[in-house]
Every structure is written in C-alpha cells, then in structure tokens.
Amino acid sequence: MHLTLIGIGTGNPEHLTLQAIRAINAQDLILIPEKGEGKADLAELRRTICDDVLTNPETRIVAFDLPVRDEATADYRQRVDDWHDAIALAWQDAMATHPAAQKVALLVWGDPSLYDSTLRIAARLNPAPQIEVIPGITSLQALTAAHAIPINEIGAPFTVTTGRRLRDDGWPPGVDTIAVMLDGTCAFQTLPPDGYHIWWGGYVGMEEQIICEGPLAEVSAQILKMRAEARENHGWIMDIYVLRKEK
Structure with a gap:
C-alpha cells in the first residue's frame, strides 16, 4: 500500500499547493477523521477541500472516529503512545472497508513534519506502507504572515516549543525568540509579564482568524479574553504565538 500524507495548510483552501491537489486526485481512498461534535467543522473543512x-x-472518502486520548494515565508519554496505537488501529479499520485500495491518503493540518504525529502513527501500521509526504503551510508560517513579521532576528536562532514545555521548564536557554504551539493553558502567563513582546493568533489562515500583538504585560488579558470567547463560539480553538524578549 502507498500512504500519502498531504499537508493542507491551516484551514484556508487556498493554502493547497498544486502538488497537494495532484496527490488528492491520485488516491483510491482518502481518510477523514471525525473528532467529535465540538470539532465537526474540522472534518467538514476537509470535505470542502475535497x-x-x-x-x-x-476516489472514495471514508470517515472514521478519532480515538480520544486517555488522560487518566499519569505518564504523559505513555498516554500519547497508547493514543497513537489506537489511532493506527482506527486507520486500519477504515482502510479495511475498501480492501482493494492501494493508494490511501490523509489530509494533515499544516505540515506533517511540524508538531504533528501522523508520521509516527503511520510507522505503527502493519504491514508497513510506502509513505509519501506532501508538505504544507504551517501555522507558524501563517502566524508570521498574519502579523507581517520575520520570526528570527538577523543571524539569530529561535526555538519552537510547546506550552507544556514552557510551563514546566521555563524559557529555553540561548534564544531571545520562541514560537509556542499546542498550548491549551496559555503558558505565557507563567512568565514575568514585563520584558516580552507577543504575537498571538487563533485560527490563523482561516476565515475565523483573530490576532493580537503587543507587550505581554499590556495584551495578556486581552488574549485570554479573545481566546475564551472564540472557544465558546466555535467549540474549539487552535492558536499559536511568538514571544520575543524586548531589548
């Protein structure tokens, strides 16, 4: 079996590359995960793209229920590993509905290489498929475009991290700029508010896009309010932000 992981950007159908469009049309089967009632519009957007x-x-389109991660297990890595195992089984069950399909694809938010586990889950399939990756626009690219900023200062490095790591480990050493993804608890609140500038965005690249930027001490409360209201209105939120130490 040939498995193609197609990066579809951050929710804007115009993010699709010509390569992605050709790959979509080359498939026998496209799998679309259903993430529950609160995120039904994510599956619907994939269908709209198709x-x-x-x-x-x-080409046939098959939806499947995405397993929910068990939060009862204390060990974070074990929770993730068990969840990925369950997702791989869900993929295989969905593919079994069309056993003659030799070319199967999943439409991946952003790019399969940046804080996405689709490649790790694909490695769990048995028998192992031949894997092809079609790159896509990431939420990090969409965020910097929305704010019209470069992510790095001249000749300087930056770090991409998660909200959990920022909350538990603090500011990464050796950099003045960080990009924070997968942050469900607004970990920027754990930093001293003075001395940082933030560029925040929710639903970046989508019609629902909302953004905010400024000194962290001045806009932190505004971001929390915008985020809470957006989550209430849509039932879910995907957001990302860049933080930079102010000179």
Missing part, C-alpha cells in the same frame, strides 16, 4: 479540488470519480 469537494473543491477532487475531480477523480474513482
């Missing part, structure tokens, strides 16, 4: 660009009448 409606817009899929011209191959032989």
Whole structure:
C-alpha cells in the first residue's frame, strides 16, 4: 500500500499547493477523521477541500472516529503512545472497508513534519506502507504572515516549543525568540509579564482568524479574553504565538 500524507495548510483552501491537489486526485481512498461534535467543522473543512479540488470519480472518502486520548494515565508519554496505537488501529479499520485500495491518503493540518504525529502513527501500521509526504503551510508560517513579521532576528536562532514545555521548564536557554504551539493553558502567563513582546493568533489562515500583538504585560488579558470567547463560539480553538524578549 502507498500512504500519502498531504499537508493542507491551516484551514484556508487556498493554502493547497498544486502538488497537494495532484496527490488528492491520485488516491483510491482518502481518510477523514471525525473528532467529535465540538470539532465537526474540522472534518467538514476537509470535505470542502475535497469537494473543491477532487475531480477523480474513482476516489472514495471514508470517515472514521478519532480515538480520544486517555488522560487518566499519569505518564504523559505513555498516554500519547497508547493514543497513537489506537489511532493506527482506527486507520486500519477504515482502510479495511475498501480492501482493494492501494493508494490511501490523509489530509494533515499544516505540515506533517511540524508538531504533528501522523508520521509516527503511520510507522505503527502493519504491514508497513510506502509513505509519501506532501508538505504544507504551517501555522507558524501563517502566524508570521498574519502579523507581517520575520520570526528570527538577523543571524539569530529561535526555538519552537510547546506550552507544556514552557510551563514546566521555563524559557529555553540561548534564544531571545520562541514560537509556542499546542498550548491549551496559555503558558505565557507563567512568565514575568514585563520584558516580552507577543504575537498571538487563533485560527490563523482561516476565515475565523483573530490576532493580537503587543507587550505581554499590556495584551495578556486581552488574549485570554479573545481566546475564551472564540472557544465558546466555535467549540474549539487552535492558536499559536511568538514571544520575543524586548531589548
């Protein structure tokens, strides 16, 4: 079996590359995860993308229920490993509905290489498929575009990290700029508010996009309010931010 992981950007159908469109139309089967009622529009957006660009009448679309991660297990890594095992089984069950399909694809938010576990889950499939990756626009790119900023200062490095690592470990050493992903608790609140500038965005690249930037001490409360209201309105939120130490 040939498994293609297609980066579809951050939710804007115009993020699709010509390579991605060709790959979508080359498939026998496209798997679409259902993430529950609160995130139904994520699956619907994948279907909309297929409606817009899929011209191959032989391609079939199959939805499957995405397993929920068990938060009862104390060990974080074990929770993730068990969850990935369950997702791999869900993929295989979905593919078994069309056993003749030799070319199967998943549409991946952003890019499969940046804080996404699709490649790790694919490695759990048995038998192992031939894997092809189609790169996509990441939320980090969409954020910096929305704010019209470069992410790095001249000749300087930056670190991409998670909200959990920022909360537990503090500011990474050796850098003045960090990009924070997968932050469900607004870990920027754990930093001293003075001395940082933040560029924040929710639903970046989508029609629902909201952004805010400024000194952390001045806009932190505003970001918390915007985020809470957006989550209430949509039932979910995907956000990302860049923090830089102010000179």
